[in-house]
Amino acid sequence: MTAPLTVDAHAHGLAGDGTTDDGPALQKLVDALGDATAADGRPRTIHVPAGRHLVRDRPVRWRSGVSLVGAGRGATCFVLANPGAPAQPVPLAWFTTAQHGADRGHHIADVTFAHFEIDGSGVETEEYDPLAKGLGLQYVLRGRFTDLYIHDTAATGFGCDFLQDTVVEGVLAERCGRQDPGEKMGGAGIGIGVGGWGPVERLTVTACTATGNGTNGIFLELQQEDWPPPRGIRVTACHTEDNRYGISDWGADGLQVTSCTMLGNHVAGFDVSAQGTTSVGGRGGIVTGCVIDGNLRDGIALGNTPGPYAFHGNRVSGNGRHGYWQHNLAGGDQEPSTDIVLESNDVHGNGLDGIRVDAPLHEPAFFGNRIRGNGRCAAPAAHGGGTGVRFGPLSLTDENADWLPGGHRGKELTVGDGSDAVTAVVAGNTATELVLAPERPGATTAWPDGTPAPGTAYRLPGAPSPRSGITAAAAVTHPYVHGNRVRDDGHPRTQTHALWIAHEATWTGGRVSGNDFSGNASAATRFDSAPGGGRWRDNDR
Numbered sequence: 001m002t003a004p005l006t007v008d009a010h011a012h013g014l015a016g017d018g019t020t021d022d023g024p025a026l027q028k029l030v031d032a033l034g035d036a037t038a039a040d041g042r043p044r045t046i047h048v049p050a051g052r053h054l055v056r057d058r059p060v061r062w063r064s065g066v067s068l069v070g071a072g073r074g075a076t077c078f079v080l081a082n083p084g085a086p087a088q089p090v091p092l093a094w095f096t097t098a099q100h101g102a103d104r105g106h107h108i109a110d111v112t113f114a115h116f117e118i119d120g121s122g123v124e125t126e127e128y129d130p131l132a133k134g135l136g137l138q139y140v141l142r143g144r145f146t147d148l149y150i151h152d153t154a155a156t157g158f159g160c161d162f163l164q165d166t167v168v169e170g171v172l173a174e175r176c177g178r179q180d181p182g183e184k185m186g187g188a189g190i191g192i193g194v195g196g197w198g199p200v201e202r203l204t205v206t207a208c209t210a211t212g213n214g215t216n217g218i219f220l221e222l223q224q225e226d227w228p229p230p231r232g233i234r235v236t237a238c239h240t241e242d243n244r245y246g247i248s249d250w251g252a253d254g255l256q257v258t259s260c261t262m263l264g265n266h267v268a269g270f271d272v273s274a275q276g277t278t279s280v281g282g283r284g285g286i287v288t289g290c291v292i293d294g295n296l297r298d299g300i301a302l303g304n305t306p307g308p309y310a311f312h313g314n315r316v317s318g319n320g321r322h323g324y325w326q327h328n329l330a331g332g333d334q335e336p337s338t339d340i341v342l343e344s345n346d347v348h349g350n351g352l353d354g355i356r357v358d359a360p361l362h363e364p365a366f367f368g369n370r371i372r373g374n375g376r377c378a379a380p381a382a383h384g385g386g387t388g389v390r391f392g393p394l395s396l397t398d399e400n401a402d403w404l405p406g407g408h409r410g411k412e413l414t415v416g417d418g419s420d421a422v423t424a425v426v427a428g429n430t431a432t433e434l435v436l437a438p439e440r441p442g443a444t445t446a447w448p449d450g451t452p453a454p455g456t457a458y459r460l461p462g463a464p465s466p467r468s469g470i471t472a473a474a475a476v477t478h479p480y481v482h483g484n485r486v487r488d489d490g491h492p493r494t495q496t497h498a499l500w501i502a503h504e505a506t507w508t509g510g511r512v513s514g515n516d517f518s519g520n521a522s523a524a525t526r527f528d529s530a531p532g533g534g535r536w537r538d539n540d541r
Contacts, residue, residue, distance in 0.1 A: 003036035009048040016051020018079065023055040034063025043067065043110040050075040055092055057085040061100065062093040062137060064109045070116030073149040073172075080134070080153075081122030089132035089155070090123050096131075096138045104197060107139035114146045120153030120176070128179045130186035133159035139196060146170050154179040156186040157213070161193030161223060168192075168205045175442040177214025182244050182440065185277060187214035189243065194220050194252055195227035202232045209239045212442030217243040217265065221276040222251025229253035229283065235260060242266075243441050246295065250276030255285040262292045262299075264427070266441060269295040269319070274304035274332020281305035281332055288312040296410065296425050296437050298325040299350065303359055304332030308339035316347045320410025320425070323347040323374065326474070328359040336360035336475065344368040351377035351410035352464060353471040354486070354495070357505075360475040371486040375467025375494040375521070379407025379429075385457030391415075393445040396434040396458060403431050404492075408460055415458045422447060426460075466526060468500040472507055479510040479534075487519035496522040507531040516540045 010016060013025030026046075033044035043065040050071045055078055070076025082090045094100075095108050102108075118134040125132050132154035135145070143166040150157035150173050157176035158168070173189030180187025189210030194201055210217030217240030222229055231254040238260045240246035246262030248271040249255045262269030269292035272282045281304035292299040292314055299316040302309060303326060316323040324342065328334050340361055347354040347369060354374040355366065388399035396413065408426045413434060415422050424446040425437040436446040445451065469486035486498035498517035501507050506529060517524035517539050524541035 002040065003033055003044060005042060006045045006047060007033070009046050014048065014053055016049065016053050018052035018054060020054060021056040022053040023058055023060060026055065027060050030060060030063050030066050033066045037063070037065030045069055045112070048076045048116065052077045052079050054079045054081065055090060056081045056083070057088060057090065059089070059091045059094045062095045062108060064107065065111065067112040068093070068116070069112060069114045072115050073117050073147065076116040077119055078116060079119045079122060082124070086124065086126050089125055089129045091131065091133040091136040092118055094136040096136060102139040104139060107141050108137055108143070109141040111140065112144045112146070113148060114144070117149040119151060120157070123154045125154055125179065128155070128184050130155045130184065132179070133157065133186070134176070135160055138162050138193070140164070140166055142166065148172070151175055152178060156188045156191040158190045159186060162196030163192060163201065163203045164197045165202050169207050171208045173208070173210045173213060175212045180214035182214055188216040188219055189213035190218045191216065192220050193223040194230050194233065195222045195224055197230070199228045199230055200232045201230040203234070205235045205238065207237045210243060211241045213243045214441055215243065216245045216248045217241070219245070219248035219250060220252045220255060220282070222278050222280045225278040225280060229280065234258070240265060242438065245271045248272070248275070249282030249285055251278060251280040252282045253284045255282055257285065257287045258289055260290045262290065263294050265295045266437065267296070268298045268301035270300045272302045272305050272309065274329050279304070279332045284308055286310045286312070287314060290314045292316045292319070294318045294427065295320065296427060297321045300324045302326055302337070302340070303328040305337050306333060306335055307337040308341065309337070310341040310343070311345055312343045314345045316345055316350070318349045320351045320427070322353050322356045323350040324355045326357045326359050326361060336362040336477070338362045340364045342366045342369055347371045348373045349376055350374045352467050354469045356471045356473065357476060358473050361479070362477050364476065365480040366470065366484060367480065367482045369484045371469040371484060373488050373490045373495060374469060375496055376406045377408065377410050377467065378463045378494040379404040381460060381462035383457070383459040386455050389456065389458070390454045391452045391456070393447070393451060394436045394438065396436065398432055401432045403429055405430055407463070408434060411460050413458060413460055415452050415456055417457065422449065422452070466496040466500050466522070467494060468497040469495055469520070470498065471500045471502065472505040473502040474504070475506045477508045477510070479507070479512070481510070481512045481515060483514050485516045487516055488521060489519060493519070493521035495520050497526045498524050500526045501529050501531060503528040505529050508533060510534045512536045512539060514538050
C-alpha cells in the first residue's frame with residue numbers, strides 16, 4: 001500500500017510525553033516515507049502534534065522528500081539528550097558528507113522543517129564537538145526552514161550547509177554553542193557553510209533572531225579553500241544580539257545584508273575576516289540600512305579581503321572601540337583591500353575612532369558620511385573602593401564618583417588586586433554607575449566566580465588619544481574622501497580630530513575635498529606622516 005502524503009507522528013509511535021525515547025519511532029517513520037518518496041517521487045510530510053518528544057543518544061538520519069511540521073514553538077518540542085552516549089553528538093536531524101556521503105548528487109531535496117522547538121540543553125559531549133547541533137544537514141535542495149526555536153545546543157543551533165534554492169526564515173536561536181569557549185568551529189546561533197554547489201548558491205536568510213550564542217549570531221563560511229566564493233546569498237531583516245560576533249562573512253561573494261540590527265555583540269557587530277575554516281574572507285558584499293550599535297568592541301570589523309565591499313546608509317553608533325575598523329588577521333589574505341566604499345553612514349558616539357584603518361587600502365571611497373561625536377572613551381583613569389562602592393551582576397556603583405557619562409565605554413575594569421583580580425568590560429556608564437557586559441555571550445553576570453563584595457577596590461585605565469573621526473595608520477593609496485561631515489558638537493567634545501594620519505601610515509594621491517572638518521576638540525587634522533600628493537581643497541576647518 002502506498003504511504004500517505006501526510007502522516008500524524010503520534011499515530012506512528014511517537015509518544016510526546018517527554019520520557020519515552022521517540023528517536024527510534026521517528027527514524028522508522030522517516031525511512032518509510034523516504035522510501036515511498038524515492039519510489040514515486042512524491043514528497044511526504046510528518047505532522048507532529050503538541051508534546052515533548054525526546055530524542056536520546058542517536059540523531060535521526062534524514063531522508064530526501066520528508067518534511068517535519070509541528071504545532072508551533074513551545075507546543076511541539078524536540079528534546080535532545082545523550083546520557084547513554086556521552087561521546088555522541090545528537091542533532092535532531094542530520095545528513096552530512098562525512099557520515100553519510102552527502103554531495104551534489106546525493107542530497108536532501110524538497111523538505112520543510114517548520115513550527116517547532118529544539119531544546120539542546122540535555123546534550124553534553126565529553127569534548128566540544130561541532131556536530132552537536134540542533135539541525136545538521138548538508139547539501140539541501142529546495143529546502144524551507146521556518147518558525148523554528150532552537151536553544152541551548154552544545155554547538156551551533158541551526159548548522160546546515162550548502163543550501164540551494166532554500167529559505168531560512170523566522171528562526172530564533174538562543175544560547176547555542178554552550179560548550180564552545182568562543183573560538184572553536186561552530187558554536188553559532190545560525191551557521192551556514194557555503195560553496196558546495198559551486199559559484200552560485202541561491203539562499204535567503206530572513207527575519208531570524210540570534211541572541212546569546214557562543215560565537216556568531218549568523219555566519220556564512222566557505223568550506224573548501226579551492227572552491228569559488230559563492231554569490232546569491234542574502235541576509236535580511238535579522239536581529240543579532242549578545243553574541244561574540246553579530247553577522248560574519250567568512251567567504252561569500254556579493255553577500256547582501258540589509259535592514260538588520262547588530263547590537264551588543266562582544267567583539268563586533270559585522271565581521272569580515274579570515275576566521276573561518278578556510279581563512280578566506282568575504283568579498284563584494286553590500287551592507288545597507290542596518291543598525292550596528294553598542295557592540296563591545298567594533299561596529300564593523302573588516303579585513304583579510306581583496307575587496308570590494310560597500311556600506312551604505314547604516315547607523316554605526318555607541319560601539320566600545322571603533323565604528324569601522326579595517327584590519328588583517330594573521331593567516332589570511334594580506335593584500336590591500338581595493339574599492340572599499342563607505343557612503344551615507346551615520347558613524348557617531350563610538351568609544352575611539354569613527355573610522356580606523358590599520359591595514360592597507362587601495363582606492364577607498366568615503367563620501368557623504370556623518371562622522372560625529374566619536375572618541376567617547378574620554379574619561380581619565382579612575383579608581384575607588386570602600387564605602388559607597390557596591391556591585392551587581394552587571395554593574396558597579398560608586399556613590400562618590402563623578403564620571404563623564406559614557407566616558408568609560410569600552411574600557412576594561414579591574415576589580416581586586418594581584419592573583420585575585422578579575423576584569424569586566426564596560427558597556428556604558430552614568431556619573432556613578434558602570435554598566436558591565438556579561439562575561440560571555442548568553443551569561444547573566446559579568447563575574448564568573450561570583451559578584452565581588454561591597455567595597456572591593458577597582459580601577460579603570462585612562463583615555464587613549466588621539467580619538468579621531470578618521471584615522472589612517474596603514475598605507476592608503478588614491479583615496480576619495482568627499483562630502484563628509486566630520487565634527488563634534490557634543491559637550492564636552494571628545495572627537496579630537498577630523499582626520500589623523502599616524503606616523504606609521506602613508507597617504508598617497510587621491511582627493512580630499514568638500515568635507516566639513518570643523519568643530520573637533522583639538523584640531524581639524526593631524527599629520528604625523530605628511531600626505532603625498534593628491535588634491536586637497538574646500539575642506540572647512
